[in-house]
Amino acid sequence: MFSNDSQIGDFVKSAPKPKNEKERLAALKRLEILDTLPEQSYDDITKIASYVCQAPIALVSLIDGDRQWFKSRVGLDATETPRDIAFCAHAILEEELFYVPDSSKDERFADNPLVTGHPNVAFYAGAPLETAEGHRLGTLCVIDNKPRVFTDEQKDILTMLSRQVTQLLEYRVINENLKRETKIAKTMTRFFENSQDLMCVAGTDGFFKEVSPSFTEVLGYAVSELLGRPFLDFVHKDDIALTIKEVGKLAQGHRTVNFQNRYQTKDGRWLILSWTSSPSADGSTIYAIARDSTVEIQKQNELLKSYEEIKATRAELVRPKEEAIEASNAKSRFLANMSHELRTPMNAILGYSDLLIEEIDSSQPAVIEDVKKIKSAGDHLMRLINEILDLSKVEAGKMGVSRDTFKVAEVIGQVEGLVRSLIGKNQNKLAFDISKAPAAFNTDQEKYKQILINLISNSAKFTKSGNICVRVFEDNAAGVALMVTEISDSGIGIPTDKLESIFSEFSQVDESTTRLYGGTGLGLSICRKFADILGGKLSVKSELGKGSTFTLRLPSLAAKKSKSSSSQAPSKKGSKRAA
Amino acid sequence: MKRVLVIEDNEINQDLIARRLVKKGYKVDFAIDGEKGLQLIESLQPDIVLLDMNLPVMDGWQVAEASKVNPKTKHIPIIALTAHAMAGDREKTLAAGCDEYQSKPIVFDELMKKIEKCLGSV
Known part of the structure; x- marks a missing residue:
């Protein structure tokens, strides 16, 4: 030993750190023992060690990062010393007891301040405190x-x-x-005891193992009753199959969320319970929480019911409309078919009436008159049938519109020829003014003619020894080229409150009108409908006792035609390009 | 004597037309369906044909078209008779090759004028 007093510090041999130092320190920290108060059980052991080893100092030393701290000490005042001079730092490197019989003769410790100064360690023996995990946290030393x-x-x-x-x-x-x-368990128990939800542990054997007190509160059974019977006993018979299926799923390890079944209370009511359950890993135990959702579900059902009722009410409200539309369509179809069937026999009646009138000997004037009456009634019936056919076609949406460009003067001429005989009947005068009419116009020629004939017939019927004037002129005021046709008469006129209803089917001003003036009651209705499907407007102005003016405004259909053909053109081009 | 072929399946209409035409001095032949009518147009070579459009076996539209593409019959004028009186029927019958159009119920004065017009123009 060649020690140099002045250089003691340089010769102190600090112990190296154990290989598992990091884990060792972590394990020590986990104990939460450092800097705690002395404890009897540790102190007893240090005392025993001190007695048995007959050593004045005995310590439980724990090696922290840079110090050793004494959990228990006999014969020493210090609570800790630096790690680099600690004997114990060496001891924890050894599996077995570490022992220095005479430190002054051991070069590792001879210069150690604990040896050279207080407490003058001459002898040291330390047994490592090795945990099951293999960490030597410190020593018991003497x-x-x-x-x-x-x-x-x-x-x-x-x-x-x-x-x-x-x-x-x-x-x-x-x-x-x-x-x-224990703390968690206490909390859980409190939770279990105080929960308003029904909490239980059940076996897949069909029995509850534990139930929360809320079971008793909600269902009314004592805990012993609940545990003593299979839980299916409490379930509504219609829900048993589903419940068994659900328990089966749980037994296979699947969770259940919001499974509902009905449980009977002790006083016989049925409650709807919503279950959220998890199985144990082996599937033998079910941890389940149920909530009484009877009220909630009743509310839901009520909502659903009122929703269904609203839906049903709506359907009921809509149905008559649909039925009405269907009925109307059926009526139109029926009329269209019937009118056609009626016309064939009418052709025979009218045809043979005509033939008879031509062929009967003129010496039998009475017979000719009778046949003429048949013919007249037949004509009326035929007109009625034709008008019904037209109306039903319009209503069924089956009335086509043709676009004819025609000379206005020519068509007016044809109309004049057709109505001439009518005008004569009531000693009326008919005048046409087409000086401001367009030379040619495009619309459905036949329908235009029919509207004119109907309107002129109508005027002729309600005018006696008066004037009927037909005026045709152009009107571009609305920015669209309209052809306006006005039919004015000096007839009986129409009361203001009937001005619109005269366009309704089978509606004349009143019942007596029909008796007095005849007519089908369909003519004006057809005029209005034709005007509509030609894109135009038919209106009337009238003064009672002075006469009426019907005004028909028609747009040219030529523009629409060119529009539709121009809209077709690009698609043609497109297909060409594609080809 | 001018010869008129009436292709019409309705007996009453046949009779009504025929009696008028006979009175006016025409010779009248009948066919009761479209197919027979078409054969008769070729074999009889009538001066004019009155063709109902709504016929069994072969309808009037087909008869008109077939007759007008046949070089042996295309010169024979056809007057279409139709009960439809629908918008566009006139155009449709003319497009099918008919020379004139008469809606039903037949106004005989009108029909006679049309027959005379067609025969005059031939």
């Missing part, structure tokens, strides 16, 4: 201020005592865990 010989017995005892200390340390962990678990 120290004397004079060199010693340590007996084997003493070594054994110190080692055994060190295991007791380790045990104490490990119990500490177990204890902490237990405390934590």
